[in-house]
Amino acid sequence: MRQTVLQTKKLTVSFGGLKALNGLDVQLYEGEFLGLIGPNGSGKTTFFNALTGIYRPAAGSVLLHGNDITGAPPNKVYAYGITRTFQRLRLATSLSVLDNLIIGNQRNLNLGLWHNIFNRKSFKRQLQEQIQISEELLSRFSRDLAVHLFKPVSSLSMIDRRRVEVCRALISEPNILLLDEPSAGMTPDETRALMDELQDWRVKYPSLSIILIEHEMELINKVSDRCVVLNYGEKIAEGRYSEVSMEPGVRAAYLGED
Amino acid sequence: MATNRVVGRPFCGTRVITMPDFKTKLAILLGVALSVVVLYGFLYLEREWEIGALLVMVPLGVYFLRRTNALTYYQHAAREMPRFTWISFVLGAVVLIMLLRHDDFALLMLTTVLLYATVSLGLTIQFGFVGVVNFSAVAFFGIGAYSMAALNQHFVFLPDLLIIFFSGAISALLGALLILPILRTRGHYAALITIAFGILFRTFLEVNDVLGGPQGLKVPALEMFGWNFGNSFPSEMGGGSFYVAYAIVALVLVAIVYLITRLIESSWLGLNMDSVRLDEVASAAFGINGPRWKIAAFMLGNCFAGLAGAVYAAMYGFIAPANFNLSDSLLLVSIVLLGGIGNAVAVIPAAFLIVVLPEKFQVIQEYRLLLFGIVVILILRFRPSGLMPRGLRQYFAGRFG
Amino acid sequence: MDLGFFAQYLINGLVQGITYALVAVGFTLFFGVLDVIKFSHGDVLMLGAFTALAVFLGLDQLASPAWLSLIIMLCIGILAMGLLGALLCKFLVLPLKESPPLNTLLITLMFGSVIREAVRLFFPNGSNPKPFPALLPEASINWGNLNLRLDSVILIITGALAIVVTHLLIQKTRIGLAIRAVAQDEETARLMGIDFKKTVLVTFALGSGLAALSGISTGLYYQEINFSMGLMLGVIGFSAAVVGGLGSIYGAIVGGLLFAFLQTLGAIWFSVPAYKDVFAFAVIIILMAWRPTGLLADRSAERV
Numbered sequence: 001m002r003q004t005v006l007q008t009k010k011l012t013v014s015f016g017g018l019k020a021l022n023g024l025d026v027q028l029y030e031g032e033f034l035g036l037i038g039p040n041g042s043g044k045t046t047f048f049n050a051l052t053g054i055y056r057p058a059a060g061s062v063l064l065h066g067n068d069i070t071g072a073p074p075n076k077v078y079a080y081g082i083t084r085t086f087q088r089l090r091l092a093t094s095l096s097v098l099d100n101l102i103i104g105n106q107r108n109l110n111l112g113l114w115h116n117i118f119n120r121k122s123f124k125r126q127l128q129e130q131i132q133i134s135e136e137l138l139s140r141f142s143r144d145l146a147v148h149l150f151k152p153v154s155s156l157s158m159i160d161r162r163r164v165e166v167c168r169a170l171i172s173e174p175n176i177l178l179l180d181e182p183s184a185g186m187t188p189d190e191t192r193a194l195m196d197e198l199q200d201w202r203v204k205y206p207s208l209s210i211i212l213i214e215h216e217m218e219l220i221n222k223v224s225d226r227c228v229v230l231n232y233g234e235k236i237a238e239g240r241y242s243e244v245s246m247e248p249g250v251r252a253a254y255l256g257e258d
Numbered sequence: 259m260a261t262n263r264v265v266g267r268p269f270c271g272t273r274v275i276t277m278p279d280f281k282t283k284l285a286i287l288l289g290v291a292l293s294v295v296v297l298y299g300f301l302y303l304e305r306e307w308e309i310g311a312l313l314v315m316v317p318l319g320v321y322f323l324r325r326t327n328a329l330t331y332y333q334h335a336a337r338e339m340p341r342f343t344w345i346s347f348v349l350g351a352v353v354l355i356m357l358l359r360h361d362d363f364a365l366l367m368l369t370t371v372l373l374y375a376t377v378s379l380g381l382t383i384q385f386g387f388v389g390v391v392n393f394s395a396v397a398f399f400g401i402g403a404y405s406m407a408a409l410n411q412h413f414v415f416l417p418d419l420l421i422i423f424f425s426g427a428i429s430a431l432l433g434a435l436l437i438l439p440i441l442r443t444r445g446h447y448a449a450l451i452t453i454a455f456g457i458l459f460r461t462f463l464e465v466n467d468v469l470g471g472p473q474g475l476k477v478p479a480l481e482m483f484g485w486n487f488g489n490s491f492p493s494e495m496g497g498g499s500f501y502v503a504y505a506i507v508a509l510v511l512v513a514i515v516y517l518i519t520r521l522i523e524s525s526w527l528g529l530n531m532d533s534v535r536l537d538e539v540a541s542a543a544f545g546i547n548g549p550r551w552k553i554a555a556f557m558l559g560n561c562f563a564g565l566a567g568a569v570y571a572a573m574y575g576f577i578a579p580a581n582f583n584l585s586d587s588l589l590l591v592s593i594v595l596l597g598g599i600g601n602a603v604a605v606i607p608a609a610f611l612i613v614v615l616p617e618k619f620q621v622i623q624e625y626r627l628l629l630f631g632i633v634v635i636l637i638l639r640f641r642p643s644g645l646m647p648r649g650l651r652q653y654f655a656g657r658f659g
Numbered sequence: 660m661d662l663g664f665f666a667q668y669l670i671n672g673l674v675q676g677i678t679y680a681l682v683a684v685g686f687t688l689f690f691g692v693l694d695v696i697k698f699s700h701g702d703v704l705m706l707g708a709f710t711a712l713a714v715f716l717g718l719d720q721l722a723s724p725a726w727l728s729l730i731i732m733l734c735i736g737i738l739a740m741g742l743l744g745a746l747l748c749k750f751l752v753l754p755l756k757e758s759p760p761l762n763t764l765l766i767t768l769m770f771g772s773v774i775r776e777a778v779r780l781f782f783p784n785g786s787n788p789k790p791f792p793a794l795l796p797e798a799s800i801n802w803g804n805l806n807l808r809l810d811s812v813i814l815i816i817t818g819a820l821a822i823v824v825t826h827l828l829i830q831k832t833r834i835g836l837a838i839r840a841v842a843q844d845e846e847t848a849r850l851m852g853i854d855f856k857k858t859v860l861v862t863f864a865l866g867s868g869l870a871a872l873s874g875i876s877t878g879l880y881y882q883e884i885n886f887s888m889g890l891m892l893g894v895i896g897f898s899a900a901v902v903g904g905l906g907s908i909y910g911a912i913v914g915g916l917l918f919a920f921l922q923t924l925g926a927i928w929f930s931v932p933a934y935k936d937v938f939a940f941a942v943i944i945i946l947m948a949w950r951p952t953g954l955l956a957d958r959s960a961e962r963v
């Protein structure tokens with residue numbers, strides 16, 4: 001039996017009277033690649049927002065390694081080793097690739113006044129260290145991109161921005177990575193390339209668990225170990241993609257939508 | 259194909275233009291000398307046509323320097339050796355003060371420029387870095403000025419240097435009253451809170467007799483390092499107006515505040531502040547505590563304003579509520595905007611333009627608020643990044659990109 | 660305190676409150692359609708009053724009867740400010756739609772300062788307060804300590820009527836529907852074939868017209884206007900809109916009345932009259948810290 005890293009129990013998020021998530025039970029195992037699918041507005045992104053502390057759950061709980069972290073603010077959630085990407089990219093586009101990555105590595109930075117302002121030698125050492133880490137990480141994803149380390153993100157192509165965002169989420173070596181529709185705005189080839197890169201990463205860090213929100217069913221089929229299907233904020237199916245996709249409820253939810 | 263590409267080596271991410279040391283230094287010194295000459299011209303010349311001619315020549319000169327790549331070369335030089343540049347400019351300013359040592363009015367203007375630049379550096383941290391708006395800069399400047407006056411009255415035994423520091427601290431602490439409402443609200447709402455605070459501050463001073471009411475307060479001259487700042491320099495010391503001492507104090511203040519601002523910018527502190535401004539939600543998802551950075555920036559910026567206000571009060575010898583209007587806060591915001599939001603260097607030429615030009619052109623003195631309004635509108639509309647747009651973040655000299 | 664005094668305070672507060680509410684409705688409208696704050700609103704109000712004054716001075720030469728002058732002043736003042744509002748929106752606000760919100764805020768703030776300075780410099784003897792003609796009937800009823808002026812009653816009714824008409828315009832007409840649609844969701848409104856730009860321009864014209872109306876009523880009530888009157892009225896109107904809840908017309912009314920109420924309370928409590936504003940603003944700042952989205956509006960969390 002694999003170890004459970006993250007578990008939600010009866011997780012509920014409501015906006016006014018509307019329940020965007022309704023009593024959701026989801027389990028994530030160590031090293032697992034979990035697909036989260038469902039029609040538009042079924043609560044997938046809301047689920048991420050509730051996990052990362054952007055929304056406060058109205059009821060239910062979130063357990064990380066068995067510890068209750070329900071309602072923890074975003075910066076705490078990050079400190080627990082959960083990072084995410086955003087559906088609409090949220091990079092600081094006027095900053096360099098390096099700066100964006102360093103932002104992602106926040107928990108390994110020394111924010112002390114002495115270190116930052118007065119002891120510039122030790123600050124310089126940490127900067128050099130960060131540059132090295134960033135460069136290694138980027139070149140693992142794309143050697144071309146590593147050359148652009150000091151360029152502003154606004155000068156990058158869409159796929160490179162996605163890569164930077166994924167790298168920003170990975171640089172702090174999290175335990176759990178939440179990917180919110182990384183294929184949005186990319187061609188199928190680009191998405192495939194990104195996913196291959198991600199699979200390589202998993203080989204190196206087998207304990208990393210990933211939840212992926214995705215509309216491309218083929219992609220989900222290819223990469224995910226297991227799927228959870230949401231509709232109207234509730235879980236309507238769970239299991240391997242090949243099984244889940246056959247269930248009449250799931251088909252109805254999708255056919256009704258599309 | 260892609261794998262054959264040479265991966266950029268650490269620290270060599272950007273193209274480095276390597277220059278011999280002495281050439282770099284020469285370029286910087288030339289830049290300083292040129293600036294001193296131009297500023298001296300602006301401050302020394304009195305006839306309007308002379309100033310006008312200078313005003314036409316400066317953009318032409320900048321254009322020429324840009325065309326011949328001298329400007330780019332100079333910028334690289336300054337990036338390569340920031341410390342040398344900083345020291346050269348401070349010394350250049352000392353030379354400028356010495357050149358003007360008999361000219362009361364020019365020194366008064368120059369000191370005002372330096373003090374306004376100090377406040378603008380505070381604003382740079384506040385809305386250039388972390389993105390907290392502050393339309394009551396002048397209120398915090400005023401708090402510093404009134405603290406100076408009050409502490410001098412009631413705590414005569416305190417050394418003036420300490421009083422200046424206290425004034426900055428009081429400014430920062432009173433500003434802390436606004437932190438909760440500013441943190442709880444966003445954007446426009448925070449703007450309203452600061453505007454309301456500015457109005458409150460003025461009204462409070464006017465109706466409250468403890469601080470002199472509408473008539474204001476007298477402030478004694480500074481006394482530091484055994485020197486009474488009210489005295490002019492005796493002829494055996496080469497002579498000079500008493501303003502020389504204030505100009506030097508203001509110069510030291512702005513130089514230190516500038517250094518602090520740049521060190522913050524080029525560290526993780528500045529990175530986190532920028533990140534909060536650009537996207538607070540995404541920052542939070544990476545552990546950045548937005549409120550913490552906003553509080554730090556807001557208090558530090560107000561502290562700068564308070565320090566400048568204290569020196570201002572001592573120099574003018576008299577302060578009244580009428581010195582601290584909303585339109586003056588807008589003037590300070592104009593300085594930051596005209597220079598280029600977030601660019602610390604830019605506030606100094608911008609403060610110079612905004613303070614000195616109206617004084618020199620008596621014709622426009624009356625129309626200056628109108629003209630600044632129009633200029634800022636045009637800048638926002640057509641060149642929102644200002645005259646000297648902020649560049650990419652840089653941590654260390656030259657090669658760190 | 661006896662009833663007469665109480666009623667007197669109530670009436671005075673009501674005149675003030677309605678004026679503030681008129682300004683606040685403008686802020687609420689702009690915020691609704693474009694998520695911007697037009698900080699020049701108070702100065703547009705002032706310019707509206709000065710325009711009306713200029714029209715009056717012109718008509719005075721022609722010896723036009725008071726009621727006719729008043730109507731012409733109102734029409735020209737409101738229309739001119741409506742036009743100005745639309746122009747401001749078209750040339751300064753809409754082009755900055757994609758830039759940081761700070762820029763929009765600054766550009767309108769500076770536009771306000773330009774209007775203010777222009778009036779001070781170019782209106783004949785503009786830096787001094789100007790007498791505003793008393794065109795409303797001056798009759799009044801004395802009732803114990805209550806001195807009920809007819810002009811107060813007229814101003815309260817006019818203001819209330821203007822707000823009701825604005826409300827009906829937004830709730831019942833086609834353009835009102837467009838305004839609501841744009842306020843709800845710009846993208847969807849565009850897809851539904853609503854002319855976004857036109858709707859926003861109309862909203863700005865409407866709000867600025869209301870500002871002119873409140874400027875003129877302020878002039879009629881105090882019989883004096885000055886170039887800097889807009890600053891305070893603008894800040895108060897904005898505070899009222901914010902405290903009520905930006906985006907809600909009811910909120911604007913509640914906020915306007917609340918501010919006038921606080922000022923009246925401050926005037927009763929403190930012997931120094933200037934403290935009433937200090938008191939009112941302090942309460943407003945505290946209220947904003949307590950309820951950042953206002954008393955009535957409830958804007959949901961930011962979309963991620």
